[in-house]
Amino acid sequence: MIDLTKELGQRIEDYEITKLLGRGGFAHVYHGTCRKTGVDVAIKMIDKEQMRAAGLTSRVQQEVSIHCRLRHPSIVELLTFFEDDANVYLIVEFCHGGEVQKYLETRETLSETEARHFLVQVAHGMQYLQSHNILHRDLSLSNLLLTQDLQVKISDFGLATQLRYPSEKHTTMCGTPNYIPPEIAARSGHGLEVDLWSLGCMLYTFLTGSPPFHDPKIRSTLTKVVMSSIQIPSNLSAEARDLIGKLLQKDPRQRIRLSEVLSHPFMCRSVSLLNRARLPVPSKASNSAYGPKPSEPLNTTRLKATRIKSGKMMLSILDTGEVVVEFLKGEMINSVLRVSSDGQWIVVYQPRIAWHPTQAAGLPLDGTDDRFSFESLPKMLWKKYAIASRFVHLVRQKTVKIILYQGDSACFLMENGDVEIKDAGIAGTPKKIVRQKDGTIKLNNQVVSPSSIDAKDWQFLQTVALKLSALEESICAVDPSPEMFPAIFGRRTTTNGDTSTRSNLTLNTNFTSLVDRSPESVQSSKLVKAREVHVDGLGVARRLPSGEIIIEFYDRTKVAIEAPMAGRASEFCFVNRNGVKTSYPEGSSIPIHVRQRLGHLPRVIDLLK
Numbered sequence: 001m002i003d004l005t006k007e008l009g010q011r012i013e014d015y016e017i018t019k020l021l022g023r024g025g026f027a028h029v030y031h032g033t034c035r036k037t038g039v040d041v042a043i044k045m046i047d048k049e050q051m052r053a054a055g056l057t058s059r060v061q062q063e064v065s066i067h068c069r070l071r072h073p074s075i076v077e078l079l080t081f082f083e084d085d086a087n088v089y090l091i092v093e094f095c096h097g098g099e100v101q102k103y104l105e106t107r108e109t110l111s112e113t114e115a116r117h118f119l120v121q122v123a124h125g126m127q128y129l130q131s132h133n134i135l136h137r138d139l140s141l142s143n144l145l146l147t148q149d150l151q152v153k154i155s156d157f158g159l160a161t162q163l164r165y166p167s168e169k170h171t172t173m174c175g176t177p178n179y180i181p182p183e184i185a186a187r188s189g190h191g192l193e194v195d196l197w198s199l200g201c202m203l204y205t206f207l208t209g210s211p212p213f214h215d216p217k218i219r220s221t222l223t224k225v226v227m228s229s230i231q232i233p234s235n236l237s238a239e240a241r242d243l244i245g246k247l248l249q250k251d252p253r254q255r256i257r258l259s260e261v262l263s264h265p266f267m268c269r270s271v272s273l274l275n276r277a278r279l280p281v282p283s284k285a286s287n288s289a290y291g292p293k294p295s296e297p298l299n300t301t302r303l304k305a306t307r308i309k310s311g312k313m314m315l316s317i318l319d320t321g322e323v324v325v326e327f328l329k330g331e332m333i334n335s336v337l338r339v340s341s342d343g344q345w346i347v348v349y350q351p352r353i354a355w356h357p358t359q360a361a362g363l364p365l366d367g368t369d370d371r372f373s374f375e376s377l378p379k380m381l382w383k384k385y386a387i388a389s390r391f392v393h394l395v396r397q398k399t400v401k402i403i404l405y406q407g408d409s410a411c412f413l414m415e416n417g418d419v420e421i422k423d424a425g426i427a428g429t430p431k432k433i434v435r436q437k438d439g440t441i442k443l444n445n446q447v448v449s450p451s452s453i454d455a456k457d458w459q460f461l462q463t464v465a466l467k468l469s470a471l472e473e474s475i476c477a478v479d480p481s482p483e484m485f486p487a488i489f490g491r492r493t494t495t496n497g498d499t500s501t502r503s504n505l506t507l508n509t510n511f512t513s514l515v516d517r518s519p520e521s522v523q524s525s526k527l528v529k530a531r532e533v534h535v536d537g538l539g540v541a542r543r544l545p546s547g548e549i550i551i552e553f554y555d556r557t558k559v560a561i562e563a564p565m566a567g568r569a570s571e572f573c574f575v576n577r578n579g580v581k582t583s584y585p586e587g588s589s590i591p592i593h594v595r596q597r598l599g600h601l602p603r604v605i606d607l608l609k
Contacts, residue, residue: 007036007037008034008036008037008039008041008079008080008091009034009035009036009091010080010082011082011084012043012045012082012084012087012089014034014035014036015032015033015034015035015041015043015091016032016033016035017030017031017032017043018030018031018032018033019031021042024158025050025054026046026047026050026051026054026056027044027045027046027047027158028044028045029042029043029044029045030042030043030045031043031094032091040094040096041079041091041092041093041094042076042091042092042093042094042095043089043090043091043092044089044090044092045087045088045089046060046087046088046089046090047086047087048083048085048086048087048088049086051088059158059159060088060158062160062161063090063157063158063160064078064081064088064090066134066157066160066161066162067090067092067157067160068081069132070128070129070132070134070157072124072125072128073121073124073125073151073153074121074122074124074125074128074151074152074153074154075125075128075129075153075154075155076092076093076095076145076153076154076155077092077093078090078091078092078093079091079092079093092155093153095145095146095147095153095155096146096147096148097145097146097147097148097150098145098146099141099142099143099144099145099146100118100141100142100144100145100146100152101140101141101142101144103146104141104205104206104209108209109206109207109208109209110206110207112207112236112237112240112266114206115203115206115207115240116266116267118144118152118202118206119199119202119203119206119267120262120267121151121152122139122144122152122154122199122202123199123258123261123262123267124262125152125153125154126139126154126195126196126199126258127258127259127262129154129195130192130195130258132162133162133163133192134160134161134162134163135160135161135162135163135191135192135194135195136154136157136159136160136195136198137159137160137161137184137194137195138156138158138159138160138176138179138198139154139179139195139198139199139202140176140178140179140198140201140202141202141205142176143155143156143176144202163191163192177218177221177222177225178201178205178211178213178214178221179197179198179201179202179211180197180222180225181193181194181197181198181225181252182197182225182226182250183252185222185223185225185226191252193252193253193255194252196247196252196255196256196257196258196261197247197248197252197255199247199261200212200243200244200246200247200248201248203240203243203244203247204230204232204244204248207233207236207240208233212230212231212248213225213228213230226250229449229451230244230245230248232244232245237266239264239265239266240266242264242265242266242440242447243256243261243264243266243267245447245449246260246264246438246439246440247261249439249449251450253439254439254450255439256438256439256440257438260438290379290380290382290383291382291383291386292382292386293377293379293382294374294377294382294385294386294389296343297342297343297344297374298323298339298343298385298388298389298392299341299342299343299392300317300321300322300323300341300392300395301321301341301482302399302401302415302482302485302486303317303321303392303395303396303399303415304317304399305317305318305319306395307357307358307360309357312327312328312329313325313326313327313328313387314326314328314333314355314360315387315388315391316360317391317392317395318360320341321340321341322338322339322340322341323338323339323341323388323391323392324336324337324338324339324360324361325337325338325339325384325387325388325391326355326360326361327384328355331354331355332352332353332354332355333350333351333352333353333354333355333361334350335348335349335350336348336349336350336351336360336361337381337384337385337387337388338363339385339388343374343389344373344374345371345372345373345374346371346372346373346374346377346381346385347363347368347370347371347372348368348370348372348381349363349364349368349370351364393416396414396415396416397414397415397416397418398414399414399415399416400412400413400414400415400486400554401413401414401415401472401485401486401487402468402471402472402475402485402486402487402488402489403486403487403488403489403554404464404467404468404471404488404489404490405488405489405490405491406460406464406490408423409421409422409423409460409464410422410423410536411464411467411468413468413469413471413472416437417436417437418434418435418436418437419434419435419461419464419465419468420432420433420434421433421434421460421461421464422536423536431443431444431457432444432445433453433457433461435461435465441453471487471489475487486554486555486556487555488554488555530542530543530544530545531543531608533604533607533608535551535600535603535604535607538551538553538554538600538604539551539552539553539554540552541604541607541608543608547562548560548561548562549561549601549604549605549608551597551600551601551604553597555577556577557574557575557576557577557597558574558575559572559573559574559575559594559597559598559601560572560573560575561601571583571584571585571586572584572598574594574597
């Protein structure tokens with residue numbers, strides 16, 4: 001970076017101009033050297049007469065006003081500016097590596113590792129611009145420059161504008177055709193999302209060697225941008241295809257956010273280029289060994305206790321809501337990170353005991369000196385805290401907040417904001433459609449574009465999402481406490497007849513007839529293997545080693561059916577949302593709301609086999 005304390009010349013005569021680097025409509029860019037300091041610079045000369053004739057005086061003023069205030073490693077610095085009777089001169093940082101476009105032309109395509117190296121830097125520069133509400137509007141490979149060690153810098157702010165507020169929209173037709181988003185090509189209002197489209201075009205071009213909608217004729221290119229679907233080569237990695245698809249969403253509202261770009265799996269893979277002699281390893285920030293600083297505290301509100309093993313870690317959410325991450329070494333626990341339910345308080349300790357499959361290591365009786373707040377968390381714990389946060393996010397993604405039955409479909413609002421629809425096939429074919437919080441659409445666990453979903457299914461998804469959002473808002477308006485969730489609305493239609501009619505019928509078959517009561521079964525009941533399954537639209541069902549079956553419903557009620565035993569009548573119990581338990585011996589009168597729950601027993605038993 002140029003030392004701005006050095007006195008750069010304020011007249012064009014103070015510079016030795018050596019060669020032409022490029023030219024535009026009314027400007028030329030030259031390589032030059034400051035005679036006083038010996039510093040290499042790039043000089044953008046703007047012809048005043050042509051500038052006035054084109055009515056672009058205010059645009060040049062805006063370019064200078066914006067560019068002179070920018071200071072970021074991924075942005076070319078405007079060092080100084082001045083004018084004479086003929087020209088306006090912008091003296092900018094010189095990048096010895098030239099344009100990324102020309103670099104790519106010598107390589108044809110880049111590996112995903114190289115593309116990631118460039119893209120991360122561009123995204124950080126964009127993040128800086130967005131933090132100041134600055135819209136570049138002409139991000140292209142020609143406007144990315146390389147330093148001697150192949151670090152990327154964003155240049156040319158001739159079309160940039162500063163928004164008064166993040167959601168402000170502009171309507172100017174501008175940009176490089178191959179990188180223009182649909183909203184600009186269609187002369188629609190546009191905002192900060194346009195630069196994300198350009199970023200997607202860059203990634204596509206890095207990996208394929210050509211922009212996604214390229215055509216020799218500009219008009220054809222712009223028409224393709226608006227009307228054609230993106231075709232992403234299948235030979236790219238799943239992560240690359242997913243990120244390109246999320247960046248090149250034609251609806252700017254569905255485009256991935258910049259913060260999510262930087263945390264996307266494609267961007268988070270190793271950026272080490274040690275095996276690429278042509279591309280030096282980028283210098284690492286001093287905190288790279290610790291990962292990025294956590295941006296927000298985790299929160300386990302409404303999440304049930306759970307415990308899983310992942311590699312050399314045991315991860316738990318306790319009944320208290322605390323998160324415990326145990327780092328293992330063989331059969332022993334090497335260290336423990338324990339986080340409060342609101343993510344604000346963290347302790348670390350080394351119990352030096354064997355890990356247990358069902359119980360997390362408790363706090364030391366004599367306490368621990370390693371106590372931190374979220375704000376004071378030391379760098380050495382950033383990665384461990386990130387592991388805890390990802391675990392909580394995963395559990396939240398699998399935890400139901402609201403269930404809405406609509407005909408044959410079970411619709412779910414998950415704790416992380418995802419909307420899921422199961423058995424939503426209009427033609428009767430079971431389907432699972434998910435709209436993730438970031439706008440990504442999945443059909444049967446595959447990322448798809450909205451246009452690839454049946455129109456009726458798409459409309460149904462949109463309608464359900466609005467209903468679930470309205471239900472969530474209504475519940476929170478009445479009582480925002482965690483105990484209000486999960487909530488269930490509607491009644492699932494079955495293929496065996498009208499549910500509303502059948503719910504009032506007497507239970508013709510004893511519930512115990514559903515359980516195998518043969519002598520062989522009774523004798524071997526102690527040998528039953530424990531099993532747990534998630535039942536769509538219902539909850540969690542468990543079969544204990546004793547043979548007892550327990551169903552925990554989403555509305556926090558519970559049914560427990562004891563295992564059959566020789567010489568004794570079976571019974572079951574029902575536990576309501578307040579924890580009140582009622583036992584029902586065989587042959588007793590059963591309330592309607594309990595009978596309805598028992599009606600699910602055949603399906604549960606079948607799943608537990």
